[in-house]
Amino acid sequence: MKQSFEVIADQVAVVLVQTSHPANIGSVARAMKTMGLTQLRLVAPDDFPSARAEWLAAGAEDLLKTAVVYDTFEEAVADCQLVVGTSARLRGLPWPHVAPLEACGAVLSHAEQNAQCALVFGREARGLTNEELRVCHLHTLIPGNPEYSVLNISQAVQVLAYELRTQWLLKTEQYRDFELTPGADQHSVRAHLEFPLMPWDEPMATTEQLEGLYGHLQSSLTKVGFMDDHNTAKIWPRLHRMFQRQKLDQKEVALLRGLCSFLDRQATKE
Numbered sequence: 001m002k003q004s005f006e007v008i009a010d011q012v013a014v015v016l017v018q019t020s021h022p023a024n025i026g027s028v029a030r031a032m033k034t035m036g037l038t039q040l041r042l043v044a045p046d047d048f049p050s051a052r053a054e055w056l057a058a059g060a061e062d063l064l065k066t067a068v069v070y071d072t073f074e075e076a077v078a079d080c081q082l083v084v085g086t087s088a089r090l091r092g093l094p095w096p097h098v099a100p101l102e103a104c105g106a107v108l109s110h111a112e113q114n115a116q117c118a119l120v121f122g123r124e125a126r127g128l129t130n131e132e133l134r135v136c137h138l139h140t141l142i143p144g145n146p147e148y149s150v151l152n153i154s155q156a157v158q159v160l161a162y163e164l165r166t167q168w169l170l171k172t173e174q175y176r177d178f179e180l181t182p183g184a185d186q187h188s189v190r191a192h193l194e195f196p197l198m199p200w201d202e203p204m205a206t207t208e209q210l211e212g213l214y215g216h217l218q219s220s221l222t223k224v225g226f227m228d229d230h231n232t233a234k235i236w237p238r239l240h241r242m243f244q245r246q247k248l249d250q251k252e253v254a255l256l257r258g259l260c261s262f263l264d265r266q267a268t269k270e
Contacts, residue, residue: 003112005036005168011111012164013039014157015076015120017128022047024124026056026064027154033060035161040067041076041118073120073132078208081115082107085128085136086156103140104163108171115204119160121153134237135207137244202249213253213260214240220260223267 014032019025025048029040040063042048048069054061070076077083084103098106107117120136122128133139142151142159151159205213218236221227227235248256 003172005165008108008111008164008168009037009039011114011116012037012107013041013076013080013116013118014161015041015043015073015118016045016153017043017073017076017120017132018045018123019048019153020046020124022050022053023056024153025050025067026053026058026060027152028121028157029053029057029060029063029067031154031158032161033063035158035165037161037164038063038066040064042067042069043073043076044071045069074135074207074211077118077120077135078206078211079116080118080207081204082110082117082138083120083136083207084118084138084140085120085133086122086160087127087133087139087141097139097141100140100142100160100163101167103138104160104167106138107164108167110204116206119157121156124153134240134244135211137247200249202251205248205250205253209250209253210243210248213248213256214243216257216260220263220267224263 014028014037016025016028019042022045025040025042025045032038032040047053048067049064053064057064068076084107087097107119110117120128120132122132128136140160142149142156144151217239218227218232222232246252
């Protein structure tokens with residue numbers, strides 16, 4: 001059964017973290033509405049609501065009225081089962097890093113199975129912190145001019161929103177005006193744009209559930225002496241990255257929490 005884009009949009013949130021200029025929030029709302037996205041989440045914006053944001057929204061003021069403001073990034077993505085973070089640079093510790101094409105393919109596949117997704121955009125001046133990026137399941141980088149790859153936040157939102165909508169149009173065979181390269185056919189083009197999510201017997205874990213597991217695991221490993229003040233900074237980021245790559249479901253999280261509780265009990269016996 002083909003799903004309308006409105007159904008997909010209900011599962012996809014655009015998250016802006018500590019946006020400093022209200023005009024950018026308005027421009028983002030406009031970019032979202034042109035592509036059919038409706039969920040706007042704001043993390044500790046400097047100035048919102050704002051007349052400047054409404055002016056730049058230019059017909060997308062309804063998205064500003066329904067935007068939800070959160071105090072922290074963790075709260076904004078707590079219910080999400082796939083979080084895609086945008087980053088303008090590669091970090092010291094490599095993480096799953098994909099092109100916008102693949103990132104939006106993953107979002108579309110998850111949204112089709114009613115999983116809540118988030119496309120996250122950082123601060124205008126410095127993007128997302130390493131801690132925020134660690135919460136994200138995937139990182140994506142828009143491949144711009146290497147000599148000047150700076151995009152306004154609304155431009156970045158427009159690129160990913162367009163990519164998501166285009167893939168949905170191709171998948172539902174509604175993109176009739178798509179021009180194929182010589183020798184290509186519609187099937188081969190779609191094959192590159194589809195990233196199916198395997199049907200699963202349990203719901204995927206939410207960000208809130210995963211962060212609860214990570215906190216419990218870090219505490220348990222410290223109690224049993226596996227981690228301490230000297231090695232935590234080296235060991236924990238890699239363990240965290242390893243678990244983020246696995247796409248744990250809710251029963252798997254419960255199983256691992258049970259393992260942590262067992263370690264806690266063992267630690268008290270020693």
